[in-house]
Amino acid sequence: MNTENQVEKLNRLEFLKKLGLNGASLMAVYCGVTMSSCKNEDNTAATPTGKTVTYDMSTSTFATLLNKGGFYVDSTNSIVVANTSDNGYVAVTLVCTHEGQRQIKYATNKFMCSAHGATFDNRGNALTVASRALTTYKVTQTGNVLTVTL
Ligand code: FES
Incomplete structure (x- = not known):
C-alpha cells in the first residue's frame, strides 16, 4: 500500500x-x-489484433500530437496516443487496469486515469493506485502520419 x-x-x-x-x-x-476499492482490478489483457489505425498530424484533429505533452484520445479504437517527453510517441489502451474505466488521459508527463487517480509512466508502467501496466501498442511514424498497430 x-x-x-x-x-x-x-x-x-x-x-x-x-x-x-x-x-x-x-x-x-x-x-x-x-x-x-481494491478487489475489482481489471485483469483482462488486450489481445493483439494486427489492426492498424493512422493519425495524420497535419490535420487539425491530430495536430496536438506534434507538441511534447500533446495527446489524442481515440474512443472509437480505445487508444490514447501521446507525444511523451522521454519516450517519443506512445500509444496505450484507453482502459485503465485498476477497475476497467475508459478514462486514461495524458498530463504532466504521465498517463493517468481520472476515475480514481491511477498514474502510469511514459511506458505504461503502473505508478500509483493500479498494480498492472497499461497495454501499449507499437507506434511508427512516417512524416506526419502515426500508425498504431493494435
Ligand atoms: S479505474 Fe480506478 S483509477 Fe482507473
Whole structure:
C-alpha cells in the first residue's frame, strides 16, 4: 500500500466519523468501502489484433500530437496516443487496469486515469493506485502520419 492510498483511507475514516457513524456501523461501512476499492482490478489483457489505425498530424484533429505533452484520445479504437517527453510517441489502451474505466488521459508527463487517480509512466508502467501496466501498442511514424498497430 502506498502513502497516497493510506492518506485517502484515513480521510475516508475521518469523513465517516463526521457523519456520526461509530462502533460497528462505522467499521461495517469503512471496511466495505476500503475492501471494494481494491478487489475489482481489471485483469483482462488486450489481445493483439494486427489492426492498424493512422493519425495524420497535419490535420487539425491530430495536430496536438506534434507538441511534447500533446495527446489524442481515440474512443472509437480505445487508444490514447501521446507525444511523451522521454519516450517519443506512445500509444496505450484507453482502459485503465485498476477497475476497467475508459478514462486514461495524458498530463504532466504521465498517463493517468481520472476515475480514481491511477498514474502510469511514459511506458505504461503502473505508478500509483493500479498494480498492472497499461497495454501499449507499437507506434511508427512516417512524416506526419502515426500508425498504431493494435
Ligand atoms: S479505474 Fe480506478 S483509477 Fe482507473
